[in-house]
Amino acid sequence: MTANAKILVIDDEHSVRWAFEKALQKAGYQVALAENGMKGLNLYKTFHPDIVLVDIRMPEMDGLKVLEHIREIDPDAQVIVMTAYTDMETTISAMKLGAYDFLSKPFNIDECLLLISRGLSARNAGRTAEVIAQAPKSSGLKGNSPAMQEVYKLIGKVSEEDVTVLVTGESGSGKELVAQAIHYNSRRSQKPFWAINCTAINESLMESELFGYEKGAFTGAAAAKPGMFELAQGGTIFLDEIGDMNLEMQAKLLRVLEEREIVRVGGNKRISVDVRIIAATNKDLRKSIVDGRFREDLYHRIKVIEIKLPSLRERPEDIPLLARYFCSILAAQRRGTPKTLSEETIAVLAAYSWPGNVRELRNAVEQSYTLSRDQIILPEHLPVEVRLGGNVRHKKDDESSAELVSAPASEGPFPGADQEASEMVGEARAEATPHSEPCDISFMVKSLLRESKAGEAYAFVMEKFEKELLRQSLEMHKWNQVQSAAHLGITRNTLRAKIEKYEL
Numbered sequence: 001m002t003a004n005a006k007i008l009v010i011d012d013e014h015s016v017r018w019a020f021e022k023a024l025q026k027a028g029y030q031v032a033l034a035e036n037g038m039k040g041l042n043l044y045k046t047f048h049p050d051i052v053l054v055d056i057r058m059p060e061m062d063g064l065k066v067l068e069h070i071r072e073i074d075p076d077a078q079v080i081v082m083t084a085y086t087d088m089e090t091t092i093s094a095m096k097l098g099a100y101d102f103l104s105k106p107f108n109i110d111e112c113l114l115l116i117s118r119g120l121s122a123r124n125a126g127r128t129a130e131v132i133a134q135a136p137k138s139s140g141l142k143g144n145s146p147a148m149q150e151v152y153k154l155i156g157k158v159s160e161e162d163v164t165v166l167v168t169g170e171s172g173s174g175k176e177l178v179a180q181a182i183h184y185n186s187r188r189s190q191k192p193f194w195a196i197n198c199t200a201i202n203e204s205l206m207e208s209e210l211f212g213y214e215k216g217a218f219t220g221a222a223a224a225k226p227g228m229f230e231l232a233q234g235g236t237i238f239l240d241e242i243g244d245m246n247l248e249m250q251a252k253l254l255r256v257l258e259e260r261e262i263v264r265v266g267g268n269k270r271i272s273v274d275v276r277i278i279a280a281t282n283k284d285l286r287k288s289i290v291d292g293r294f295r296e297d298l299y300h301r302i303k304v305i306e307i308k309l310p311s312l313r314e315r316p317e318d319i320p321l322l323a324r325y326f327c328s329i330l331a332a333q334r335r336g337t338p339k340t341l342s343e344e345t346i347a348v349l350a351a352y353s354w355p356g357n358v359r360e361l362r363n364a365v366e367q368s369y370t371l372s373r374d375q376i377i378l379p380e381h382l383p384v385e386v387r388l389g390g391n392v393r394h395k396k397d398d399e400s401s402a403e404l405v406s407a408p409a410s411e412g413p414f415p416g417a418d419q420e421a422s423e424m425v426g427e428a429r430a431e432a433t434p435h436s437e438p439c440d441i442s443f444m445v446k447s448l449l450r451e452s453k454a455g456e457a458y459a460f461v462m463e464k465f466e467k468e469l470l471r472q473s474l475e476m477h478k479w480n481q482v483q484s485a486a487h488l489g490i491t492r493n494t495l496r497a498k499i500e501k502y503e504l
Contacts, residue, residue, distance in 0.1 A: 005120055006030045008049035010040035010066060011082075012058045020053065023109045029116075037061030041069055051119050053103075053112075056083035056090060064093055071098045078119045082107065091149055092185060095156025102153055104146065104493070111492075141177045142325050143318035146493040147310040151178065154307050159185035164257070166302050167280040169309030172359030175280035176240060178307055183236040188276060191235030194228050199244045206249050208265045211256075217266025229262045229273045236276045242302065243283035243294060254298045277302065312354040312361060314490070317497070319350045322358060326365040327377070339369055341377045344455070348379045351459040352386045379455050389458030467502040470495070474504065 007029045009020045017033045024031045032047045034040035037058055044052065052070060056063035063081050070077045081094045082103035091102055100119045103112065141148070158165055159182050167175040176195055183193045201209055208217070212227030228237055239245075245253070256262055257277065261270045279302045288294035312319065323341055331338035341349075345368070354360055368381040379387055445461060452460040470488075477483040485495040498504075 004030055005051065006047060006049040007116065008032045008034065008040065008043055008047055008052045010034045010037065010052065011055040012036060019109070023113070027113055037066040040066055044070055044073065050078065051116050052077065052079045054079060054081055056081055064097060067094060067097050067099055080115060080119060091152035092156040095153050096159060096185065102149060104149060141174060141181055142322050143315055144321065145315035145318045146491045147315045148318065151307060151309060155181050155185065158182060158305050160187060162276055163304040164302050165278045165304065166306045167278065167309060168306060169282065170311045170357055171282045172357035173309045173311055174358050175309055176238060178309060179238040179278040179280065182278060188235050192232045193236050193238065194232040195238040195240060196228060197240045199241045203246050203249065207252065211262045211264055213265035214267040221266065227262065227264065229256065229275055230271065232275045234274055236278060239277065239279045241281055242279040243281035243285055243288055247295065250295045250298050254295065254301060257301050312357045316350060319361065320346045322361055323349050323365055326362045327369060330366060330369045337375055339372060339375050339377055345377050345379050345382065347459060348382060348387060348455065351462065352389060387455065470498055470502065471504055
């Protein structure tokens with residue numbers, strides 16, 4: 001921490017200003033407070049703070065305007081924006097305007113202090129961002145979760161930096177939408193955006209698709225044709241599923257990236273190209289390198305910046321927002337009275353694991369919208385695998401499963417779990433024979449399923465297990481939320497929300 005550093009807090013909520021004043025003064029900082037944007041700007045000119053914390057949603061002058069004015073006064077200013085209204089466009093706008101980082105309310109004061117310390121270090125090291133006044137253009141990316149906020153921040157940072165980007169994530173998670181958001185928020189936005197799926201084009205045709213061909217280059221080439229690199233001149237090329245590109249084509253792509261020149265198939269003239277490459281894959285490219293299926297030199301060329309897109313199961317809090325968004329799109333496209341999703345349907349959607357990610361969710365909403373004859377879309381209209389939580393079993397498996405009979409309760413396998421659940425496990429244990437007892441968990445699940453209501457089984461069972469999983473993880477790490485969240489593979493904000501939900 002920089003001794004006696006000056007911090008300016010601009011927020012229209014008195015409680016927020018009060019909390020920051022106490023915490024920052026206790027940490028040894030000099031603090032100035034402003035309740036609106038205009039007073040904050042005036043204080044900035046006289047107080048000369050090292051770090052500014054500014055709320056986005058304020059009357060008269062919002063935080064983005066304040067940020068823009070501050071960066072006009074001092075392009076090196078370190079500004080942290082904070083708001084409870086997190087969305088893609090707000091985050092990207094803030095990052096493009098030069099915000100150092102983004103804080104979502106409610107926030108932990110220790111995290112704020114850590115972020116302030118990093119901001120001071122970055123300022124002292126001279127790491128600054130340029131002022132970009134262009135307003136961002138929206139894409140189909142949706143989500144307010146902490147995981148998506150990190151993605152938006154990266155999009156905002158890399159949009160104006162003309163570097164090659166690798167987007168990684170599972171199939172259906174929206175990698176092309178990230179590429180579009182980068183392109184349409186960059187200085188190349190007025191130029192073409194071309195996308196090609198490396199698995200959808202025959203290997204023999206890939207070269208001519210990318211680089212074009214001359215007349216007579218092969219049978220059927222009656223006239224010369226420019227390739228994607230020429231057509232996208234000045235713009236962006238998105239290479240989806242680049243991990244499936246063959247090695248020969250990888251070598252040719254590497255040469256283009258290094259020389260910024262292409263040669264059409266059947267030609268000998270070098271053509272200069274100015275395009276930005278954004279690649280994407282759902283594969284582990286490092287493993288592919290070890291297996292000899294991907295060039296290491298190309299990997300380092302395309303991975304100047306990597307954006308890891310979270311799967312939908314890693315951001316379940318975004319499922320209701322996405323489902324309603326897709327439903328609204330369909331309502332605008334279809335004839336007749338618009339339809340809406342019932343709260344029960346939203347609950348079923350939120351309980352499903354979505355192995356196909358956002359693409360699968362959109363398809364499920366579209367199917368249910370089509371099948372529903374009423375204005376309200378009910379759970380019964382959803383695909384069967386979604387209604388059953390993805391646990392669709394063959395009839396033979398169901399028939400081979402032994403029915404459990406109630407017996408006197410005994411202690412369950414999860415100490416401290418709900419008494420009701422523990423009693424169920426005790427019943428299952430008492431009736432099972434040594435040869436039919438595969439594990440305690442299977443008996444507990446079976447018992448919980450018996451007690452759950454139709455259409456609510458998945459959420460009912462998962463909540464029982466999730467609460468105990470979180471409690472035991474927190475106990476293991478002596479209630480250290482940072483360590484527990486890291487162990488579980490979730491963000492601290494997600495863990496904090498679940499702690500509040502289950503009253504742990």
